[in-house]
Amino acid sequence: MSTSPSPARPQPTTAQVRRWRRYLADERAEGAVYRHLAARREGEEREILLGLADAERRHEQHWRDLLGEHAGRTGKGALRTRVLGWLARTFGGVFVLALAQNAEQRSGYATNEDATTAMAADERVHGEVVRALATRGRARMSGSFRAAVFGANDGLVSNLALVLGIGATGVSAGTVLFTGISGLLAGALSMGAGEYVSVRSQRELLESSHPDPDAHRVIPDLDLETNELALVYRARGMSVGEAEEHAAGVIARVTAGHGMPEQERRDYEEVGSGWNAAVSSFLFFASGAFIPILPYIVGMAGTPAVLLAAGLVGVALLGTGAVVGVLSGAPPLRRALRQLAIGFGAAAVTYLLGLLFGSSVV
Structure with missing residues (x-):
């Protein structure tokens, strides 16, 4: 065939x-x-x-x-x-x-x-x-990434707004420079202190909810008929049946000399060190706040210094916005432009206020 x-x-x-x-x-x-x-x-x-x-x-x-x-x-x-x-x-x-x-x-x-x-x-x-x-x-990186983006952008925007607002009043370039340096130090110290207090407070709140590490010592002496340990697990969100079953397992384990299960001793989130958070926030803010004063450090003044400061900050804002966009899975250009619009919007308000107060003083 x-x-x-x-x-x-x-x-x-x-x-x-x-x-x-x-x-x-x-x-x-x-x-x-x-x-x-x-x-x-x-x-x-x-x-x-x-x-x-x-x-x-x-x-x-x-x-x-x-x-x-x-x-x-x-x-x-x-x-x-x-x-x-x-x-x-x-x-x-x-x-x-x-x-x-x-x-x-x-x-x-x-x-x-x-x-x-x-x-x-x-x-x-x-x-x-x-x-x-x-x-x-x-x-894994959410905490440090948030601190980096928030700190750097806060330094960029706040110090640019400060430098432009003061510069628009017509004061000397030296005054603008020292104002910017003061803003850098004040903002960075404030960010560091605030982050330290925030992290320490969060840790203390979480630790207050952490089970007493010595509570398991009394488990062998519990009345097995009443099994009050089940109330602990019901308070943590388990159903009656789940709580009683889990409590019975824990009692059996501890009575046999095996100690508490690992998850019973580690039931709260690790939020990091307060000092690490403080130092990171200080450095990230300072790195952002340094950029707007660069033109004044090299001796520039007037409109050229303002334009260069705004341009440098604009590039930095576009960069941080694009990174946020990439890591979040969103279009990087859209996030970059959003970051730029927010930063320049805040700086424009203070610049206009500086022009207004500068002209009223004159």
Whole structure:
């Protein structure tokens, strides 16, 4: 019994070959990003990233199959993907994961007639996988990142507003400089002291809710029929059945001499050191507040100094806004422009007030 030969696949056009080669190169570059990230990790995260790299390899094969004899020499991929690969190879970390998340969200396979529906679904799922991995890193750095962004931006905006407001009154450049230095020191000290008090207060509040470390010593003497330990767990949010079952397990464990379960001794959040928070806030604020006074430090005065100070602060605000956007998975340009508008808006108000009071004095 003979079978008819399968129809030959039509030859791709030059435009198709060029496009498919570009997709193939991008998939290779994206797979390399995940392999570089995996090389800097261990355990479960490493396995997950290698799984993503394997998926990208399957996508590579799809484009190779379409290209057939036209595959030729694979290119290097899009510039942004190659840059991402260099960042992954050199630094790794949550910043690169956030960039990879944005890259997966930009995938155009859903509307690409040459890609399969499975590939489009893969890319959507990859975005969620990378989002989950990035979320772990965001959670680990949330406290320090908040202090860094808040402190630096507060220093940038508040000291720019102070320098522009005082400078607009017509005082000498030396007066503006010393005012800016005073604002830097006063703001940085205030930020440091406030952060210290905030962290210490939070720790004290949490520690007051921490179970008494010696309370477990009386557990062997409890009346097992009444089992009042269950009331403790009901007060912590367990249902009656869950509380009684958990309490019975704890009593059995302690009575047998195994001590309290680990989670019973560690049930509050670690919020860090008050001194570390104070020093970090002081330095971040000071680094931001230093930028607006740079023109006056080098001897500039008048409108050139104002324009340069505003320009330097604008660049810094755009940078911090873009970083926040990348790490939050949002469009970096939008976050950068928002940061710039808020900072310049506050500075413009004080500058106009300075002009008003300066003219009224004259």
